[in-house]
Amino acid sequence: MGNRGMEELIPLVNRLQDAFSAMGQSCDLDLPQIAVVGGQSAGKSSVLENFVGRDFLPRGSGIVTRRPLVLQLISSTSEHAEFLHCKGKKFTDFDDVRREIEAETDRITGTNKGISSIAINLRVYSPNVLNLTLIDLPGITKVPVGDQPPDIEYQIRDMIMQFICRENCLILAVTPANMDLANSDALKLAKDVDPQGHRTIGVITKLDLTDKGTDVRDVLENRLLPLRRGYIGVVNRSQKDVEGKKDISAALAAERRFVKSHPAYRHMADCMGTPYLQRLLNQQLINHIRDTLPALRSQLQTQLLSLDKEAEEYKYLNPDDPSRKTKTLMQLIQHFGLDFEKRIEGSGDQVDTVELSGGAKINRVFHERFPFELVKMEFDEKELRREISYAIKNIHGIRTGLFTPDMAFEAIVKKQIVKLKGPCLKCVDMVIQELINTVQQCTNKLETFPKLREETERIVTTHIRERESQTKDQVLLSLEIQLSYINTNHEDFIGFANAQQNTNQTCKKPSAGNQVIRKGWLTIYNISLIKGGAKEYWFVLTAESLSWFKDDEEKEKKYMLPLDNLKVRDIEKSFMSSKHVFAIFNTEQRNVYKDYRHLELACDTQDEVDSWKASLLRAGVYPEKTTVDGESSGQAESFSMDPQLERQVETIRNLVDSYMSIVYKSIRDLMPKTIMHLVINNVEEFIHSELLAQLYSSGDQFSLMDESPEQALRREEVLRTHATLKEALNIITDISTSTISTPLPPPVDNSWLHSGSLHRRSPLGYSIPKKHPAPAAPSLIVCLEAPDPPVSNSTDTTNTSSHSKRVPPGVPRRQPPAVPTQQPH
Numbered sequence: 071m072g073n074r075g076m077e078e079l080i081p082l083v084n085r086l087q088d089a090f091s092a093m094g095q096s097c098d099l100d101l102p103q104i105a106v107v108g109g110q111s112a113g114k115s116s117v118l119e120n121f122v123g124r125d126f127l128p129r130g131s132g133i134v135t136r137r138p139l140v141l142q143l144i145s146s147t148s149e150h151a152e153f154l155h156c157k158g159k160k161f162t163d164f165d166d167v168r169r170e171i172e173a174e175t176d177r178i179t180g181t182n183k184g185i186s187s188i189a190i191n192l193r194v195y196s197p198n199v200l201n202l203t204l205i206d207l208p209g210i211t212k213v214p215v216g217d218q219p220p221d222i223e224y225q226i227r228d229m230i231m232q233f234i235c236r237e238n239c240l241i242l243a244v245t246p247a248n249m250d251l252a253n254s255d256a257l258k259l260a261k262d263v264d265p266q267g268h269r270t271i272g273v274i275t276k277l278d279l280t281d282k283g284t285d286v287r288d289v290l291e292n293r294l295l296p297l298r299r300g301y302i303g304v305v306n307r308s309q310k311d312v313e314g315k316k317d318i319s320a321a322l323a324a325e326r327r328f329v330k331s332h333p334a335y336r337h338m339a340d341c342m343g344t345p346y347l348q349r350l351l352n353q354q355l356i357n358h359i360r361d362t363l364p365a366l367r368s369q370l371q372t373q374l375l376s377l378d379k380e381a382e383e384y385k386y387l388n389p390d391d392p393s394r395k396t397k398t399l400m401q402l403i404q405h406f407g408l409d410f411e412k413r414i415e416g417s418g419d420q421v422d423t424v425e426l427s428g429g430a431k432i433n434r435v436f437h438e439r440f441p442f443e444l445v446k447m448e449f450d451e452k453e454l455r456r457e458i459s460y461a462i463k464n465i466h467g468i469r470t471g472l473f474t475p476d477m478a479f480e481a482i483v484k485k486q487i488v489k490l491k492g493p494c495l496k497c498v499d500m501v502i503q504e505l506i507n508t509v510q511q512c513t514n515k516l517e518t519f520p521k522l523r524e525e526t527e528r529i530v531t532t533h534i535r536e537r538e539s540q541t542k543d544q545v546l547l548s549l550e551i552q553l554s555y556i557n558t559n560h561e562d563f564i565g566f567a568n569a570q571q572n573t574n575q576t577c578k579k580p581s582a583g584n585q586v587i588r589k590g591w592l593t594i595y596n597i598s599l600i601k602g603g604a605k606e607y608w609f610v611l612t613a614e615s616l617s618w619f620k621d622d623e624e625k626e627k628k629y630m631l632p633l634d635n636l637k638v639r640d641i642e643k644s645f646m647s648s649k650h651v652f653a654i655f656n657t658e659q660r661n662v663y664k665d666y667r668h669l670e671l672a673c674d675t676q677d678e679v680d681s682w683k684a685s686l687l688r689a690g691v692y693p694e695k696t697t698v699d700g701e702s703s704g705q706a707e708s709f710s711m712d713p714q715l716e717r718q719v720e721t722i723r724n725l726v727d728s729y730m731s732i733v734y735k736s737i738r739d740l741m742p743k744t745i746m747h748l749v750i751n752n753v754e755e756f757i758h759s760e761l762l763a764q765l766y767s768s769g770d771q772f773s774l775m776d777e778s779p780e781q782a783l784r785r786e787e788v789l790r791t792h793a794t795l796k797e798a799l800n801i802i803t804d805i806s807t808s809t810i811s812t813p814l815p816p817p818v819d820n821s822w823l824h825s826g827s828l829h830r831r832s833p834l835g836y837s838i839p840k841k842h843p844a845p846a847a848p849s850l851i852v853c854l855e856a857p858d859p860p861v862s863n864s865t866d867t868t869n870t871s872s873h874s875k876r877v878p879p880g881v882p883r884r885q886p887p888a889v890p891t892q893q894p895h
Contacts, residue, residue, distance in 0.1 A: 104351060126151070138188075149198075200348055290303050406757070415429060438685070441687060459719050505750070563732060
C-alpha cells in the first residue's frame, strides 16, 4: 500500500489531460506520458492491443495510424471504452471502437491517407490492464501514397518530435526483430531528443520471425546498441492470426511458450513478453512521474493561480437560484456604472496604456477636432467681400450712401453664424459616437449573460440618442440666441472707429510666446536620399516654430522652421502607402526647407493627422485658404468698386472679423459645457439611478440572467479544471512524503554511437565489436519479481560463471534491481 498514492497519480494525470483537451486548448502542462514510436508495420498496434486484450485498432496496408491516439488504460472491474469527443457514450463492442477511430480520423484528415496532429483521446477500462497512458503516433514512412503531400515523411517526423521532445515524455522505441537495429528509425529519433538515454525504452517485436538459426539475444541482453533502460522482447500475432480472429489471451499464452522454449531466450523468459512489458511501463511511468513531481507541482500551481480569480467568480454562481440572480444582476449593473464612469471621468487604477479611453477621446473632440472644424469652414475672402459690397449697395438702393451702413454688418455676421451649425452638430455627433463606443466596451464584460448585455446596451443607447436630440436642439437654440441680438457693445468688439482705423492695416496673429504646444513622432515623407523615401523624427511645435530632432531626447536638433506665412494643405493618401499625409507650405512661394517648397509629414492614422492640424491651428498655422493679402490684388478683376465703397467694404470686413472672433470664442467655450450637462453627466446619472429600474420593468428579469451555452460550458470546464488542479496538488503533496521508488539504471557505454565502422556481424546482420561486447544495462532484463541474490562473504573474484566471463574488464556486472524501500516521512 506504500505506493498507492503513486498509482493514483496516473489516473490523475489522465484527468488533467482530459480537462485541458475538453477546453479546446492544448495542455500547457508538460504531463508525464509514454509515446510509442516506430516505423510502419513495426508492430506498435499489436503491442497496444496485447495490453488491452482486445482488437480495437485500425488495420491495413500503408499508413494506418494517421492521428495521434492518446490511449488511457485504467484498471477497473468492468470492461468498456470511452472517447473524449463522445462524452457519456460507452463502447462495449471493441469493433465499434475501431470504427469510431476510423470515422474520427477521416473526419479531420479525409479518406486519402492524410495526417493530422489533433489527437484522439480513448480511455479503456478493463480488469486486464494496469494504469497506463500511451500515445500511439503515426508510423514513420518514406514514400507518399494517395493524396499525401510529397513531404509526408517530414510532416510525420515533425509530429512525432512535438511529443517526444518534451522532457516529461518517455519514448517507447519499437523495432521488429527481423530488421537491422542500426537502421531503426525509432531509435534514431529517440537518440536525437534523448542523447543520454534517460527516457528511451526499447521494444523488440516479432521475435518469432527472425531467420532460422538467428536470434536477438545480444540486443535483449543490452550488449549491442545499449540503452540505459534496456530492451524488452515480445511476440506479436501474425497477420494470419489477426485475420483469423485469434484470441489475444491465446496469443499471449503462445508468446509465453515461445520465450520459455527458445534456447536463446529461456534464461530471461521472466523478463520478456507483453505482461512483463506492461508491468514495466507501469512502474517506469510511475517512477518518471515521481521524478517530475517538483516541476509538475510548480506548473500546477501556476495554472491554478491563473484560474483562481475566474473560478472564484463562478464558484458561488447558481444559475437557477432567483436570489442569486437578483444579487448578481445588481452587482453587474453597479460594476457597469463604475466602469463607464471611470472610462469617462478617468481613473488612476487600471490605466489603459494601449489606447485612449472614451473620456480622453471626447476631450480631444472638444479641444482639437471641434476647433479644427470651425477653421475648416472659414469663409472665402473673395466671396465675402462681394457679399459685403452687394449688401451695402442694396441697403443704399437708388441713393448714394455717405456712411457705412450697420445693417450690412449684421446681415453678413448672421450669415456667418448660421454656417456654424454644421461644425457644432458634427461635434455632438462625434461625442455621441464615443459615448456609444464606451457603452459597448463596458457591456463586453456582461457577455456571460447575452440577454442582459443586449438589453443594457439597448436601454443606455436609446437614452443617449434621446439626449442627443435634446442636445442638438439646445445647440441650435444657442445659435438662434446668437442670431437674435448682435451685441456691438461687447468689450472685445473693436467698433466702427477702430475698424476704420485698421482698414489699411494687415491683421496679425497675436503672439502667444514661445510655449510648447505639442511633441510627437512624425515621418518626413518627401525628404530622403532616395526619392519618395521617408524618415521618422521627433517634432516639437511651439507658438513660434516647428523643430525636429533625431530622437525624443531632444539633444540633436535637425532643423527649426519658423511658422510665419505657413499653412497646411491636405494630400491624398497613396494606395501604396498605409500612412496619412499632410503638407506645410509657405504662402509667399518660398522654400520651406532647403530646396523643398513644401514639407510632407505623415502619421499612422487620420486621427493623428487631425490632431496635429488642430495643434498647428493653435500655433496660428491655418488650413489652405485664400487670404486678404492674396486676394486683394484680384478684386478689380471681379468687379469694380469706387474708393468710398472699397473703404466701406474693408470697414465691414474688419467688423465681421472682430465680432466673429467673439462668437467663435463663445461657441468653443459653450459647446463642451452644453454637451457635458445635457449628455455625459445625464447619462452617468441615468446609469446609476434608473438603469436597474428599467431593466426590471423591461420584462422577466430572471431571463436576463440566463447564461449563454458557451459561457455555461466555459464555467463548468473552469470549475472542473480548477478542482482537478487542486486535487492534483493535494495528491502530489500527499505522495511526495512517502513513496516507493527505484533508481534509474546507471549510464551505459555510448561509444558505439560515435564509431565510424563495426567489425563483426551477427547472423541477422547486426554489427558486433571484435574484442569486447558493449556493457549491459543492469536492470531491465531481470524479472521484477526476482528474489535477492544470495550474499556471499567470500572476497574471491577468480571463480566466475561462463556467462560472466563474457563481460569485459572494467564493465559493471549485471545485478538484480534493488529492492524498493519505504522512504521515511
